[in-house]
Amino acid sequence: MRRLSSLFTLLFATLVQSSALAAEAQVAVAANFAEPIKAIAAVLEKTTGHTLKVSTGASGAFYTQIKNGAPFDVFLSADNERPEMLEKDGLAQPGTRFTYATGKLVLWSVKAGRVDDKGAVLKAADLGKVAFANPKTAPYGAAAMQVVDKLGLKDAITPKLVQGESIGQTFNFVKTGNADVGFVAMSQVLEGGQLKAGSMWVIPQTHYDPIRQDAVLLKKGAGNEAAKALLKLLQSPNIKDLIRSYGYEL
16 A cells, blocks of 8 residues: 555646646647647647647738737747748847748539539639739738739739638638638648648649748747747657648648
């Protein structure tokens, strides 16, 4: 009994120590990465005890919020420009920025068979609303506009466009049927490497500039162990494989 009591005491002390060492990081995450970050947060908590408080949205909006003092520890952007700008602004820790994923743009419809593998639906006479993200704040929206220009469809499609403030809102326009098709991130429509529902055209990456997504440790997170553990985890082989499963390149 005395030995059992000692074991319980040791176990309790270990749990208390682990709890005391665990930290929480506030993370600003580009909306296209909303699903992967859930899985990554679960791995982080299981392996380190650290937890994440995740906010998702448009990268441009997050940049403005961080400039205005928003209390984020880490920024996972949908581009490389805004993390670099935060470095120049003195709001990010030098030497911590790296590319965690390169995104892919797709044209998607919730309806099976609606989108062909060449994107010819964009020229269809019965084409309805076309959703895209705000190109000023969402890199995937800027990429969508490059595709429209590349295809010479700007004049024809402009009257049909419906704009989301983030790629997350854009996806919901299509998912709920408020848009016929939409330019969304491949990561939003894949699960386990397979299309979850509907139909899509994987847009050739020659049609738009590379969507290089950078992560950076912000000044507020300099002493946050959860923030630093997250950035380390993002660069581990197993997590890289997980990110690839959502259709990203590395």
